[in-house]
Amino acid sequence: MLISFGKSEYKMTVIREIRPEEIPVLEDFLYEAIFIPEGFPVPPRSIIKNQDMRVYVQDFGKKSDDRCLVAEVDGKVVGAVWTRIMDDYGHIDNQTPSLAISLYREYRNQGIGTQLMLCMRERLKADGYKAVSLSVQKANYALQMYRKLGFIPIADHGDELLMVYRL
Numbered sequence: 001m002l003i004s005f006g007k008s009e010y011k012m013t014v015i016r017e018i019r020p021e022e023i024p025v026l027e028d029f030l031y032e033a034i035f036i037p038e039g040f041p042v043p044p045r046s047i048i049k050n051q052d053m054r055v056y057v058q059d060f061g062k063k064s065d066d067r068c069l070v071a072e073v074d075g076k077v078v079g080a081v082w083t084r085i086m087d088d089y090g091h092i093d094n095q096t097p098s099l100a101i102s103l104y105r106e107y108r109n110q111g112i113g114t115q116l117m118l119c120m121r122e123r124l125k126a127d128g129y130k131a132v133s134l135s136v137q138k139a140n141y142a143l144q145m146y147r148k149l150g151f152i153p154i155a156d157h158g159d160e161l162l163m164v165y166r167l
Contacts, residue, residue: 011073013112015119018061018068022077026057026068029080033102035140055086056100065097067127069119071112079103081116083124089135090162092154097124099134101142113142117149125167133164 018026030048047053060066060082068082083097090098099120103113124132134151136143137160146163155162 013115014072015069015115016072018070018080020061022070023061025077026060026080026082029102030056030100032104033100035137037137037139052088055088060084067097067120067123069116069123071103071107071116073107078107079112079116081120083120083132089160090133092131092133092162092164096131096133096164097129099132114145114149117145121165121167129167131164131166133162135160135162
């Protein structure tokens with residue numbers, strides 16, 4: 001899958017499959033994906049070494065259900081959306097992949113995340129999946145994007161929602 005769309009500050013954005021040599025960048029995006037409520041301290045980068053975080057990236061690409069698309073601007077990977085079936089905060093069952101998405105801060109609010117999500121939904125549907133899930137904190141600004149994209153809450157865990165999109 002390779003798509004080009006829009007221009008962000010006159011730069012073309014390309015959405016494509018991640019290349020094997022790029023997989024280590026998922027650790028950067030995992031750290032960028034951590035939602036930090038206003039007034040809370042930024043956690044140390046070492047937080048991604050915790051097992052509940054490692055599940056998102058450890059041995060990525062080695063499981064048959066691992067999928068990842070990246071957004072590239074001017075030859076630089078600036079965002080990623082990835083899925084895998086894992087026991088994480090967004091886990092529903094062993095047939096539904098959980099989704100993670102992140103962009104570097106300076107590339108947010110430009111439509112890149114929405115395009116990544118739309119492309120991943122199409123990829124998962126083409127691969128025969130029936131749904132995709134995610135977990136999001138209620139205070140996270142990304143919640144509005146997920147709702148606009150058709151994700152619906154299926155469980156309320158206090159500060160977080162478990163959401164699903166039926167493919």
